[in-house]
Amino acid sequence: MGAPKKSGGGGGGRVSVTEDSDELVRVPLQAILLADSFNTKFRPITLECPKVLLPLVNVPMINYTLTWLESAGVEDVFVFCCAHSKQVIDYLDKSGWLSQPNFSVTTIESHNSVSAGDALRLIYERNVIHGDFILISGDTVSNMSLTQALAEHKERKKKDSNAVMTMVIKRSKTNPAIHQSRLGTDELFMAINPDTKQLLYYEERTDLSKGIMHLDKSFLADNPSLTLHHDKQDCYIDICSPEVLSLFTDNFDYQHLRRHFVKGLLVDDIMGYKIFVHEIHSNYASRIDNFRSYDTVSRDIIHRWTYPMVPDVMNYGNTATKLERQGMYRASEISQSQSAVIGPFTVLGFGTKIGNNTIISDSVIGKGCKIGSNVQIKGCYIWDHVTIEDGCKLNHAIVCNEVTLKSGAVLEPGVILSFKVVVGPEFVVPPYSYVSLLQQPVEEDSDEELEYADSTSVITSKVDKSDEEDASEVPEARISSVSELGMGGVGYIWQKCEGSQEEEWRHSVAPIPADKISEAMKTMEDDLELTHDGSILPPSGELIPDSNDSDEDNEDSRDDFFEREVEATFLRAVNENIQEDHLILEVNSLKLSCNKLTADCAGAVFYAMMKYAVDTPHSSLDGLMQNVNDVLSKWKKALTSYLTDIDEQIEIILKFEEICLESAREFAPLFTKILLHLYKEDIIEEDAILSWEDEKRDADEADKVFVNKAQEFIQWLKVAEEEDE
């Protein structure tokens, strides 16, 4: 399980490392940068361009991450490229990141990774990580100092080798009504030990129907106090020990960093790996997860929270941007009409032309844009070389490179226009629509899995290959067919998929409409109603169990579940002729997973057998009896392996009674016969039968039906016993 301690290609030349030499040999600080988000939240844009290259305030996102890593003292970065890997590598090469003197950037390319888990497994195989490393995705903006967090991590690691990861978190109030943070991420519940900062519980993507946070009692047994947080945000900056990579390799089903890896580590107490948190207070760290966080982080950058990651300091490729008063940033060679009004907190890119009486506020305009007269732009992100003709109205939209808006076109809030789209004159693009030259991928299996399968393999390669031709070819090919975007419009308006109609405002660039919030406030009240309705409060003052969460219900359903599973297993064994040993093995694993007793297994197996006997076609009671005999003789071993004790045998008799009650017509007449058979086959001993009778002696008459039925047999047993004596 240890870390790969061998010396790798470009690393230090260490062969065997001891504790002491760890301190003596300086290990360069390494980082893994995932240049793929492994999700589809930025579609349709990400169909054509990798997410990390999307301009964030006119600078491709990956620059923010790399700049931060460099400033934080990281010397060795492995950029993992998957979707559009060629574009990423080309960009890094062109922009000079690959040839920095003291900052080595190495790209790792993969075409078949569909998740962060796959990426880390691949990196483990490459054997390039030798010490603690920073795990970050290429869409993170931060200005935090790593020194303290790293020192804490190292200190902990020295004391406890199981402290494998330190997560960076930040305070951020989540709106309780709409259950999401200002970054548009889902609310996050955490439990942290306030003294050690150990993370004990992590719950994102909450099931809103459950109003109760359930923490294992063992947490409190070990810690005198713990704090529960709802006001923290995960920055997705992780300081990891090398073990993390091997953990991903060992658990090949880990895909998602949080959902699988963190959850897995927290739940699994066998290996005892621990995760800790480091909270930053005055520094900035955010990940761009969706369009809303794109909007929020852009604003934070413009408002200089991320200093030094601000437009007038970050200069990549374009010419200098100057900060003017009221938070206006202007690049050079801007030609602006006298009558145009540029509001505060606006960024204008190099070579942009702005016509008469145009009003722009709270927006980012890229380089080389041509904006006509009487245009209104509010809260928009307009990328490079966009043409906006006269009289357009844009409200909280993202407009990608080389888009053309014909005169009078209107973009309602939340619109995303992907590359080279043309919107016809006077055309109104409805709110929250996604428009792209590419058709919406149809295979859209609304399965969880899709989260990771970023269409990369299929679409990417196509786009990559036909990068250049596509541009000229596509519009011609489609120009006739597309009337979706008005006269001369080019592009497809994507259908809203998987009923996101309701939720589209959540992750959109547009601010949340007030009516949605008040609506959410109302439902919040209903939530409360669900969780504590005083009238049905049990007198003991215990929390009302949620109908689907109650202990008893759980027990019941688990009981059911277990029996059903055993039955299914048994049927499969019968149908596929599986060996008894294997059946026993499977039932045993079910027993462990459901936390059952051997007696439960005996009962369930017996139940499955009888069920099978009934379900096998038979004409008469005799036929049924024959079935029972067959099944018992064939699978006797499976049953007897659970009958080590008299209690388990009694359990079988009780179960049998239950079966007889359930299907009175079928089994009830055969009760004594089958009991006798069980006795003869040595499945049940006479002690069990006698103590069963004993147990039933004080029961209600109703319960004694079967005891009375078997009275004759029991008498016979008793007599036989006496004779024996």
Next chain:
Amino acid sequence: MDFQVVVLAGGVSKKLLPLVSKEIPNALLPVANRPVISYVLELLELSNLKDLIVVVEGEDAALNVGGWISAAYADRLHVEVAAVPEDVGTAGAIRAIAHHLTAKDILVVSGDLVSDVPLGAVAATHRRHDAVVTAMLCSAPVSGPSESGSSGGKDKTKKPGRYNLIGLDPTQQFLLHIATGAEVEKDLRVQKSILRAAGEIEIRADLMDAHLYAFKRSILQEVLDQKGTFHSLKHDVLPYLVRSQLKSEALLNGVAQVEENGTEKIIAQSNQQMLSQILANASERTFHQRYALSPNGTSFRKTHKCCVYIAGSNRYCARLNSIQAYSDINRDVIGEANHLSGYSFSAQNNIIHPSAELGAKTTVGPHCMLGEGSQMGDKCSVKRSVIGRHCRIGANVKVVNSIVMNHVTIGDGCSIQGSVICSNVQLQERAVLKDCQVGAGFVVAAGSECKGEVLAKK
């Protein structure tokens, strides 16, 4: 003073047998030679809370308690003693005396509390937040509650006992979660709605609910009326109020809702209350208010506040609810927390009544107390023990870590360790007791040796 105080003095607790009886109910059990209830009464008097109702379970016990109180506090406190049937629970006791309650706020305190926490501060906290309930919390005692009472202070290595789980907001003013009784050992279940509103909850296992609460009377009575099944304040009423704090049903029932068009038909009382809430924290709203307010500033959700007063760690706070606790409290009151006893200690750090007589070579160590008129023979030794009034103790007797009540006769050569000897007990010569409780009037035969036993008349 518009705080009315209810002292729940209990009756004859099974947990304290054989120390208590109808003649000496829980409330009159002597701690450092004065009834335990006097500690609460004096604490109340110090805070100028003089309008009290003492609730006792059982008529006989009530008579005895009432008799003692009227003798001792006749001119100092205005005390009413009410008898309630046995086993009605704390909630039932309040229900039974509801007609006596008139003040705006009620302070409910357990009669077995021995503490020096200023109750005025608890009342002030309650008033400041205009809370529905304010609970006093203190650090959990280190030695766990002993069920049998036979483990004479041996388990000092034990972890702090877990009495309840308390969830507090970051400012440690509000009670956001409480798990008591059997829930403590179960998995922790926290309401997400409260966590969402508060942002952060700190769960503490090292605090103990001292069973001292300030309630808003109207709401307490409303809850008690509506929830007929509530039996205990601690296990039912308090958790209920905590859980429903963001959706206050108690308040909603008597109050008309705010109408859509803004015509407010709120009963004067609650209107005033909202106003006072807003005024009280004008600078920074607490999460209750933020939660109650919609974005446009109108309040459309009723919340109420459950507050806590956390006693400083230098304060003493203990409840006499087990025999172990009885021994501990006695030891503390004449030892570490001797300011509670109300006596002045001698230079040897002990109290020997002037009328007590000591034989030759008899030593009474520090942290000891010898009551009025008691006599000790020669060569006795007393360590960390309380000896009551008019006891006759022979020669060569050793008393260590024990409590001896009044009128006890101890023969020569006895040895008593870690035990409680009730009044009128007779210990004949050379009896050896270790970790025993001897009920009132019992006679221990000469030469008998007992360890960890309960000796009482049948």
